[in-house]
Amino acid sequence: MSATPYDEFEIVGFEGGIAVECETVLPIARHIKTDLFAKYVAPLIRSGTQSSAGHHIEPIPRLPPNPAAMFTRAEADKIARQEGLTFLPEPVAAFEGAMVIYVTASLLDSVDEWLPPSMDWQILREGIWVACSHKSVVDELMNRWGEVLMNKATDLLERIIYTHDRGLAANVEHLSDLALCVAGSETLRARIYLRSGLAITLSSTPERLDNLYQLIIRREFRDWTWDEYRKRLDRLAEILRLRISLMKEPSRTEGARQTEERSFQDIAQLSSHLDGIEDIAERYAECEAIARRYREQHHITDDDINRVALVIRNSSKLRLDGKILRVLKGEPLFYYLSPDWFRHTHHSASAEDLSPLIDSSTFIQTARNIIDMGLMPGILAERTLGRDSLGGRLRA
């Protein structure tokens, strides 16, 4: 293997000190031969580019192509004393795209997780760990933690709505703060801001919602008007109320069939609310959250899954069109199925993989079957609410 410029360097620290519960920071590298230090810099030529979708792309950190802005060990020590850089306990071999992540015990406690073993963590000091990994890995981890924290905030919000215990609003705000601290994904941040806003409206100082919108949200989401934000909050509150009704135990006089019917009705009603969410990624995420909750609360029999699988397998005349996509994008009924049948597709640029929740072939096949069954976009929810259910049709 040929030597790369990175072989000459090791990562010995990161820029700045510990500011919050968790943060991604730029590494500081040491040139092994000369004992000179440098920060990982992003070449300006790659800085500030825009993706075709108009999103800002952050530059990938890399070592400087020349020894510009390098400093001596004595200078590095001095900068470290001034908390301008923090040394790692042990150096790490340098590589392209490296970033440093630090995390505190308070964040780990809040996410109820331990440090992922796939990364080499070092103890910086008591209650603070640090690791060096590729930017994409670090971003993924932080977004995952952000989602865990957001889900906890959502659960607490449900409790507030259910119990009217407004004292819990501060806990939701704290969880939202932590979630915003780690989440980088725009969609995820939008969803967290909704939880944060709802928590503020349920707190003893709801007028702070004005601060949240004026000072923060307008900055990050320039197309969100005040009215739209309020509508989003109302919609989230309504969804949470419906979720609570979904979780309720069946009455003693209610048979299994009635319970199932009621569940379908609930989930269909939720689906109709989701139609109001214009941002497709946000809608996916809300669908997934409903489905996850539904799976947690309801036992799905193997027979149910097999029946749906049979319909999917026996289908023919497959054809993808906008209607099919629309049915699936906003229809949480599909997420009623076991996660075994609906695999995550991760991110894909292909049009077929617009759904982030199921693989493309299942996605298309299921959609076409639903269309073949006479269930049209937007009608499925209404029919289910009125007199029918997907479960009934599958049995027929």
Next chain:
Amino acid sequence: MPILTNLSSRIKDDAAWYDSYKMNLRKAREIAYRMPLVHVSGNSSRVSFLQLITSPSEEIPTSADVYGYCSDETRAAETMLELPQCVYFYAGRSHPAFGKIALAFDEKCERHHSGSATPFDTGGLASRPEGKIKTALPNHKPETIRRFTKASTKSLQVWREVFVHFLAAYFSRPVEYWEGRPFKADPEELMSRNDDWRAWVFEVRFYGGQKITDAVAWCASRGQREILRREALAHPPVGAVRSPLQRLLEEIHEISPPGTPFYCDELERWVREKVGV
């Protein structure tokens, strides 16, 4: 002979240099008169940015000891160079060593200040025992450094015009001020003996505090931005009165709103867009 001394006659003696200078002059003028001043704040070992913006003065303070904002080294350099206690800026450049939030101020903020500028970082030149910025000066005695710095110093009122000629003369294209390095050596060899851009950046100094909310743009690390966000949300709005922090968040352009580890790069990107480079 400091960097800017007899510059025009030196250029005229070199035909190729003169051609390059003439070619760059118009663009350099456009850039120089629109160039924002950049100040990076929030060094965690000293007064935090949050403390600054929530203090009654709402200012970036001078290096005076009483504010606890700048280091002893900064004050030692000022004493050595016989500079007053200052607020420091770089013309269009941003260095993360000074903190986690970068603020940009436009040319209007200079109007109510007295101050000065030099085509290098004075702290780097005056640092002891050896200067961080290497030179061909005969020695590093305080007197030598002081004399050279004084000869290189321009008043706040004229620095932009001087910067026009500096940019046009010392860089093959003005963009090299950010992306590269000077292509011509200066008599004291600051530009050829150093690799750190602080050896050829224009340092601009105000002799009084600068109001933070006069900034026209800012960019912060994720952590710093999170600290500001939490503080702003902790307090309900009081009628129409906005605190300086609220004004910063609400009224001043924030580059990369969720915060970014590349806050200095991002601010420089914004500066370059603003000046058309």
